[in-house]
Amino acid sequence: MNEVLKVEGLSKSYKKGVLAADEVSFTVGEGEIFALIGPNGAGKTTTIRMISTLINPTGGDAFVDGHSVVKEPDKVRECITYLPDEAGAYKSMKGIDYLYFMAGLFSTDNETIEKYVRRGVDMCGLGDRLEEKIGGYSRGMIRKLLLSRAVMTRPKLAIMDEATSGLDVINALDIRKTIKKLAKEEGMSFLLSSHNMLEIEYVSDRVGIMAHGRLMVTGTIDELKSRFNAANLEEVFERTVQGNEAGQSV
Numbered sequence: 001m002n003e004v005l006k007v008e009g010l011s012k013s014y015k016k017g018v019l020a021a022d023e024v025s026f027t028v029g030e031g032e033i034f035a036l037i038g039p040n041g042a043g044k045t046t047t048i049r050m051i052s053t054l055i056n057p058t059g060g061d062a063f064v065d066g067h068s069v070v071k072e073p074d075k076v077r078e079c080i081t082y083l084p085d086e087a088g089a090y091k092s093m094k095g096i097d098y099l100y101f102m103a104g105l106f107s108t109d110n111e112t113i114e115k116y117v118r119r120g121v122d123m124c125g126l127g128d129r130l131e132e133k134i135g136g137y138s139r140g141m142i143r144k145l146l147l148s149r150a151v152m153t154r155p156k157l158a159i160m161d162e163a164t165s166g167l168d169v170i171n172a173l174d175i176r177k178t179i180k181k182l183a184k185e186e187g188m189s190f191l192l193s194s195h196n197m198l199e200i201e202y203v204s205d206r207v208g209i210m211a212h213g214r215l216m217v218t219g220t221i222d223e224l225k226s227r228f229n230a231a232n233l234e235e236v237f238e239r240t241v242q243g244n245e246a247g248q249s250v
Contacts, residue, residue, distance in 0.1 A: 002030040004156050004189040005051065009060030012046050020046040022213040023060060028157065031187040033179065035200045038210035039241055044193045045161065047210070051191065052082040052159055065156045081155040085162035087146055091135035095126055095145055098134060102149045120152035123178065140171030147175055151182055158182075159191045164199060176203045201233040209240045216240050 005028040012021040021043040028034040036044050049055045051062045053073040061068050067075035089098050096117070103116035121130060124144045134142060143164070151158055163179070164172035180203055182188040194200055200207060201221055208218040217224065217240055224236045 003027045004030050004032075005034075005062065005064055005191065007047075007051065007060075007062040010047060010050055010057050010062050011059035012043075012050060012055065013058045019213050021050065021057075024210070024213075024215045025060075026208050026215060026218055028189050028191055030189055031183050032205045033183050033190040033192065033203055035192045035194065035204040035207045036210060037193065037195070037197075037200055037207060037237065041212075042210040043213040044210055046213075048082075048159055048161060048191065048193055052080060053077055054082070079156040081150040081153065081158050083146055083150045083158070083160045083163065085165050089134045089142055089145060089149075091133065093134055094132060095124075095130035095134055095137070096121070098145065099130075099149060099152070103152065106153045116152045119154075120148040123152065124148035125174075140167050143167055143171065143175065147178065151188065154186065154188065157189045157191060161193045163192060163194065164196070165194075172199070179203055197232070197234045197237060207233065209237060211241050 007024055007026050009023040009025055010021055011019070011023050013019045024043070024047050026034070036047065038044050046055070050057045051069060053069050053076050057070065061070050064076045065079045067079065069076050093101065099117045099120040100113065103113040103120070106116065107113050126141060126145065129137070129141065134145070137145070147163065150160070164175050167175070176199060179190055183190060192200070192204065204221065206218060206220050207224060209216050219227065221233060225232065228236045228239045230236045230239065
């Protein structure tokens with residue numbers, strides 16, 4: 001499996017010696033869904049933002065499709081898309097106009113823009129509602145629009161933080177199925193972060209668990225459940241985090 005993302009000793013320290021991420025290393029292959037999970041303050045968001053080139057690391061590096069986030073951030077941005085938990089859309093815009101606006105940020109070629117928008121329209125499934133202003137959309141509709149925006153350009157790596165946060169079961173399932181379909185059928189790679197262990201267990205190929213800025217364990221769901229003699233990912237998560245807090249090796 002070709003590596004789309006390679007993270008090597010990525011670190012971030014702030015003033016007063018606060019180490020938000022401590023030599024984090026992992027890989028994400030082509031068409032793989034990798035989930036980075038951990039308790040609040042574990043360093044997940046910091047790590048994701050460094051990979052997304054939103055903040056600069058103080059140590060290590062990460063490579064997206066061979067491009068360094070430290071030395072080639074512009075090249076990295078051409079290969080990725082980032083959908084944060086707090087992402088929103090312009091409420092005064094119609095859904096279709098928003099897709100055209102976002103497509104225009106990635107290309108100046110009209111034919112390419114039309115291709116991106118057609119893909120976004122097909123993926124979001126909002127139909128005639130795209131002719132309405134986003135301010136009248138439900139949270140689920142907005143999230144579907146944002147997801148479509150994030151993947152309509154076929155990025156090498158889609159980075160998503162709490163992709164289904166606050167959604168009802170049906171809308172959450174739709175988004176999970178879309179992510180799995182894109183990975184399987186189109187070879188798109190995903191880096192996800194979520195507090196929903198059921199979601200992570202359903203959608204992910206591999207998982208990395210962070211605590212206190214360090215990546216403690218990585219593996220497939222089955223590997224981790226076997227290693228920790230756990231019935232589900234929640235138990236793996238609990239034992240990993242509690243073991244770290246007690247100073248035990250995991």
